Amino acid sequence: MNVKQQDKLATGILYTIAGIIILVLASLLAFILIQGLPHVTWHFLTAPARSFEAGGGIGIQLFNSFYLLVLAMLISVPLSLGAGIYLSEYAKKNWLTSLIRTSIEILSSLPSVVVGLFGFLIFVIQFKFGFSILSGALVLTVFNLPLLTRNVEESLASISSMQREAGLALGLSRWETVMRIIVPEALPGITTGMILGAGRVFGEAAALIYTAGQSAPALDFTNWNPFYIASPLNPMRPAETLAVHIWKINSEGIMPDAVAVSAGASAVLIVAVLLFNLGARWFGQHLYQKMTGTGKKGA
Amino acid sequence: MDPIRESLLKVSHQAKLERRGRIIGLFCISLIVIVVAAIFYFVASRGLATFYHDKINLWDFLTKQAWNPGTKDSHGNPAVGALPMIVGSFLVTIFAAIVATPFAIGAAIFMTEISPRRGMQILKPVTELLVGIPSVVYGFIGLTVVVPVIRQLFGGTGFGILAGTMVLFVMILPTVTSMSVDALQAVPRYYREASLALGATRWQTIYKVVLRSATPGLLTAVVFGMARAFGEALAVQMVIGNAALLPHNLVSPASTLTSILTMGIGNTIMGSLENNALWSLALILLLMSLVFNLLIRLIGRKGAMK
Amino acid sequence: MKDYDLTKTAIKTFDPEVQEIALSTDDLHVFYGSKEQIKGVSLQFPRYQISSIIGSSGSGKSTYLRSLNRMNDEIQIARVTGKIMYRGLDINQPKIDVFEMRKHIGMVFQRPNPFAKSIYDNITFAPIRHGVKDKKVLDQLVETTLQQAGLWKEVKDTLHKSALALSGGQQQRLCIARAIAMKPDILLLDEPASALDPISTSVVEDTLAQLKAHYTIIIVTHNMQQAARISDYTAFFHQGVALEYAETKRIFTKPAIQATDDYVSGHFG
Numbered sequence: 001m002n003v004k005q006q007d008k009l010a011t012g013i014l015y016t017i018a019g020i021i022i023l024v025l026a027s028l029l030a031f032i033l034i035q036g037l038p039h040v041t042w043h044f045l046t047a048p049a050r051s052f053e054a055g056g057g058i059g060i061q062l063f064n065s066f067y068l069l070v071l072a073m074l075i076s077v078p079l080s081l082g083a084g085i086y087l088s089e090y091a092k093k094n095w096l097t098s099l100i101r102t103s104i105e106i107l108s109s110l111p112s113v114v115v116g117l118f119g120f121l122i123f124v125i126q127f128k129f130g131f132s133i134l135s136g137a138l139v140l141t142v143f144n145l146p147l148l149t150r151n152v153e154e155s156l157a158s159i160s161s162m163q164r165e166a167g168l169a170l171g172l173s174r175w176e177t178v179m180r181i182i183v184p185e186a187l188p189g190i191t192t193g194m195i196l197g198a199g200r201v202f203g204e205a206a207a208l209i210y211t212a213g214q215s216a217p218a219l220d221f222t223n224w225n226p227f228y229i230a231s232p233l234n235p236m237r238p239a240e241t242l243a244v245h246i247w248k249i250n251s252e253g254i255m256p257d258a259v260a261v262s263a264g265a266s267a268v269l270i271v272a273v274l275l276f277n278l279g280a281r282w283f284g285q286h287l288y289q290k291m292t293g294t295g296k297k298g299a
Numbered sequence: 300m301d302p303i304r305e306s307l308l309k310v311s312h313q314a315k316l317e318r319r320g321r322i323i324g325l326f327c328i329s330l331i332v333i334v335v336a337a338i339f340y341f342v343a344s345r346g347l348a349t350f351y352h353d354k355i356n357l358w359d360f361l362t363k364q365a366w367n368p369g370t371k372d373s374h375g376n377p378a379v380g381a382l383p384m385i386v387g388s389f390l391v392t393i394f395a396a397i398v399a400t401p402f403a404i405g406a407a408i409f410m411t412e413i414s415p416r417r418g419m420q421i422l423k424p425v426t427e428l429l430v431g432i433p434s435v436v437y438g439f440i441g442l443t444v445v446v447p448v449i450r451q452l453f454g455g456t457g458f459g460i461l462a463g464t465m466v467l468f469v470m471i472l473p474t475v476t477s478m479s480v481d482a483l484q485a486v487p488r489y490y491r492e493a494s495l496a497l498g499a500t501r502w503q504t505i506y507k508v509v510l511r512s513a514t515p516g517l518l519t520a521v522v523f524g525m526a527r528a529f530g531e532a533l534a535v536q537m538v539i540g541n542a543a544l545l546p547h548n549l550v551s552p553a554s555t556l557t558s559i560l561t562m563g564i565g566n567t568i569m570g571s572l573e574n575n576a577l578w579s580l581a582l583i584l585l586l587m588s589l590v591f592n593l594l595i596r597l598i599g600r601k602g603a604m605k
Numbered sequence: 606m607k608d609y610d611l612t613k614t615a616i617k618t619f620d621p622e623v624q625e626i627a628l629s630t631d632d633l634h635v636f637y638g639s640k641e642q643i644k645g646v647s648l649q650f651p652r653y654q655i656s657s658i659i660g661s662s663g664s665g666k667s668t669y670l671r672s673l674n675r676m677n678d679e680i681q682i683a684r685v686t687g688k689i690m691y692r693g694l695d696i697n698q699p700k701i702d703v704f705e706m707r708k709h710i711g712m713v714f715q716r717p718n719p720f721a722k723s724i725y726d727n728i729t730f731a732p733i734r735h736g737v738k739d740k741k742v743l744d745q746l747v748e749t750t751l752q753q754a755g756l757w758k759e760v761k762d763t764l765h766k767s768a769l770a771l772s773g774g775q776q777q778r779l780c781i782a783r784a785i786a787m788k789p790d791i792l793l794l795d796e797p798a799s800a801l802d803p804i805s806t807s808v809v810e811d812t813l814a815q816l817k818a819h820y821t822i823i824i825v826t827h828n829m830q831q832a833a834r835i836s837d838y839t840a841f842f843h844q845g846v847a848l849e850y851a852e853t854k855r856i857f858t859k860p861a862i863q864a865t866d867d868y869v870s871g872h873f874g
Contacts, residue, residue, distance in 0.1 A: 003500050003502075003503060004500065006500070006502055006503075007500040007501055007502040007503070010502040010505075010506075011413060011501070011502065013405070014405050014408055014409045014413050015409070015413070017401070017402055017405030017406055017409065018405065018406050018409040018410075018413075018414075018418070018422065020402070021402055021405075021406050021422070021472070021476075022421065022422065022425070024469065024472075025425050025426070025429055025473075026425075028429075028440065028469065031440065031444065032436065032440070078327075079327045079330065079331075080327075081327075082323050082324050082326065082327030082328070083324065083327035083328040083330075083331055085320075085324050086321075086324030086325060086327060086328045087328065089324070090321055090324055090325075091328075092681055093681060099332075100328055100331075100332055103331070103332050103335040103336075104331060104335075105592065106335060106588070106589065106592055107331065107334070107335045107338075109526055109588050109591065109592055110338070110530070110585065110588050111529070111530025111531070111532065111557065111584050111588060112530070112532065113530065113532035113557050113560060113561060113581075113584070114338070114342065114530070114581055114584050114585055114588070115338070117342070117560070117564065117578075117581050118337070118338045118341060118342060120564070121341050121345070122337065122341065125569065142334055142338075145331055145334075146331070149328075149331065160718070162714060162716060162718035163718060163720065163721075164679075165676065165679070165712075165714060165718065166714070166718045166719075166720065166780070166783075167720075167731075168676065168679060168707065169674065169676065169707055169711060169712040169713075169714070169784070170707065170708075170711070170730075170731035170783070170784070170787055171311075171313060171704045171705065171706075171707040171708035171731065171735065171787065172313060172704065172731060172734055173313040173314065173316045173317035173320065173704055174317055174320070174679075175316050175317050175319070175320025175321070176313065176316055176734055178320075179320075180730070180734075181720050181721075181722075181730075184721070185721050196431070199431050200431065202433075203431070203432070203433025203434070203435070203436070204433070205433065205434065205435045205533050206434070206532040206533050206557075206561065209533075209561065209565075210564060210565060243433050243435045244435075246435045246436070246438075246439055247435045247438065247533050247537065250438070250439060250442055250537055251536070251537065259443060262439050262443075263439075263443075266435075266436045266439050266440075269432075269433050269435075269436055270432060270436060273428070273431045273432060273433070274428065276431070277427070277428055277431060301692055301693070303692055303709055303790065304692040304693060304694055306702070306705050307691075307692070307694055307696065307701050307702055307705055307706055307709075308694070308700065308701070308702070309702060309705070310702060311702045311704045311705040312735075312736075313702075313704035313705070313734075314702050314703075314704055314705075317704070
């Protein structure tokens with residue numbers, strides 16, 4: 001076989017590989033959406049789940065997923081901003097900083113089940129938060145912090161140092177310069193990273209089974225007092241999320257329509273991830289245009 | 300007195316802000332470091348209790364095959380042999396990497412060298428989207444599609460190493476692919492131009508120039524995928540069968556460290572041997588993720604030296 | 606490159622009784638890591654005059670300028686020793702509030718670096734942070750500084766448009782306006798016209814000539830004609846040493862040092 005033929009053969013193989021991958025991935029998406037979407041009705045999205053009979057929904061799980069996501073982001077966004085700012089603006093190049101970076105890297109590569117078990121040990125048992133939204137939100141924060149921090153740091157580092165010099169030369173502190181000039185300019189990148197992080201949190205299950213729990217007690221959607229036991233906002237109640245629900249009904253198999261419910265729930269999850277992805281892109285671009293465009297007052 | 304001169308010797312509002320900002324940042328970063336240290340401390344102290352407190356022999360733990368911490372064997376020793384899970388975890392990880400690597404690198408070459416326009420327009424967004432798909436969804440598909448197919452083809456239950464491998468293969472494929480694309484894109488354009496100008500064919504250029512110089516990056520991508528496969532819990536747990544037995548073939552029910560861990564931790568009492576033994580499994584997971592981390596660093600350092 | 610004797614220097618000194626000194630350095634050294642970039646420079650800059658610093662690239666002129674308002678503090682590996690005297694204080698010491706000092710010693714950089722905000726916000730940003738809240742005062746400040754920087758006529762109708770939409774020359778004049786909005790005592794300019802076209806350059810030069818009435822200006826430039834046109838005093842830097850400092854006319858007509866002569870006559874290197 002001469003080199004020309006080899007070249008042709010290799011190209012052919014590569015085309016086949018690309019084709020197979022697209023086929024696998026497309027059929028994966030198609031399977032979930034075709035199986036799941038017909039099942040997704042208003043009733044399905046709002047009704048509570050049923051354990052032993054068919055016809056249950058995912059209403060409470062869906063609410064739990066969103067509530068947990070909001071709480072987790074409320075904690076992790078400011079923390080990751082602070083940590084990212086420190087790394088990009090204040091950290092000196094020395095052994096301590098490289099130790100910090102290493103530990104962030106290690107944290108980001110830990111299996112989520114290990115992070116979940118740690119959360120179980122600390123938040124659920126030591127701090128006595130029990131299986132609760134709060135424990136879940138805290139463990140999701142641990143799970144999410146390293147990636148968000150790295151994203152903030154990278155976004156800030158991409159802004160020209162000339163902007164920092166401009167602020168400093170006007171007698172402003174580095175902190176003011178960063179908070180009011182650099183962060184607004186880096187906002188497209190930061191937001192994109194945050195939304196992608198939110199998508200990751202939304203689909204996480206392994207870290208939650210032993211922290212937010214695997215049960216979804218009935219909620220009273222008429223009482224929004226966070227201290228009321230059945231209030232949707234009560235952070236101390238156990239809260240099975242959508243992703244945990246899919247795992248749970250498939251592992252236990254007592255629900256007669258488990259496959260249909262899982263397919264529907266998976267479709268909802270995928271659509272949510274899709275929306276997070278598209279949202280991140282759109283929002284990032286929109287912000288970028290707004291920043292560099294016209295007539296913007298203050299920041 | 301000169302007011303400017305006076306003001307230079309006082310502490311300005313800005314200086315106070317700067318101090319406050321630095322403290323806030325330091326607080327956030329310390330919190331992360333403390334959490335990492337705490338994870339190591341708590342998992343290690345629980346995981347080591349099996350050996351110190353319950354006096355289990357470390358070698359037995361790693362090499363014995365009987366896993367049933369609640370009961371005792373004929374010699375009166377508790378049955379805590381973790382070998383089946385360790386073998387299971389390594390098997391699914393290695394198989395998944397073996398299957399995924401050619402596909403991932405092939406797709407990456409396709410996207411960067413053969414058909415960048417179509418590749419970037421179709422393949423890239425799809426892989427990026429798939430990176431974000433939750434692992435339970437992969438597990439669910441494995442359960443409803445992969446397991447029945449394997450049952451049809453090979454008999455048995457369909458649960459086992461093969462099903463786990465297939466699920467993990469699809470799961471890590473997008474990650475490895477997009478990291479491989481980054482690695483190939485990092486190869487300077489003039490390498491390719493120089494090679495083509497010397498009369499090499501496109502395949503020769505890819506094989507002898509591009510792949511060679513991208514090797515560290517590609518290796519990193521594969522190791523990264525393996526780390527993800529090794530630590531994946533629920534998707535694998537849903538399809539592997541969760542029998543703490545050494546697998547005698549690819550389609551018999553088996554288990555991984557993560558699957559036994561997720562199944563068991565809720566059903567044991569804190570501080571008991573059953574529970575401690577599970578934490579020892581978690582400790583192995585933790586240490587393995589350190590090993591993968593170290594590997595990636597080593598590859599990076601080797602690559603930088605070249 | 607020719608080797609010049611770096612120990613033979615001709616530095617003009619002033620009698621403080623006759624000429625008020627705004628800023629001076631005494632045996633200033635700057636190290637980047639272990640490399641000595643500035644090797645003991647002592648210069649005096651008279652008030653309400655323009656002093657320029659010339660020299661080839663790598664002569665240390667920008668490094669020296671950046672030390673004057675301690676911008677080198679922000680570079681981790683940089684270390685500055687020696688005295689920087691300002692209002693009877695050595696400002697090169699930790700007890701001096703560096704932020705307060707920079708309010709009085711402003712700086713304009715080589716490449717225009719407006720904030721990604723509106724023209725109006727670019728100018729008012731720092732004054733607001735330093736406590737000026739009155740809208741009328743701020744409006745007035747924007748108008749005066751833009752007029753002083755020679756930009757008012759061009760932008761008075763687009764004050765709330767993004768500063769990034771301006772041309773390079775306009776951006777640099779905006780940066781000058783932004784710097785003088787702090788009402789500094791001294792204005793440091795680091796090759797402010799190097800990225801500009803000839804027309805913008807001449808506008809900026811006119812602006813500086815007007816500003817001289819209220820500000821002490823120290824400007825680094827690699828453009829000898831520019832130094833000759835606008836400055837009263839000129840310092841020539843070579844390899845981290847100030848070899849000669851004198852009235853600009855003298856530097857360009859009767860320099861005392863061979864290196865200066867070669868440089869200004871184009872026989873350098």
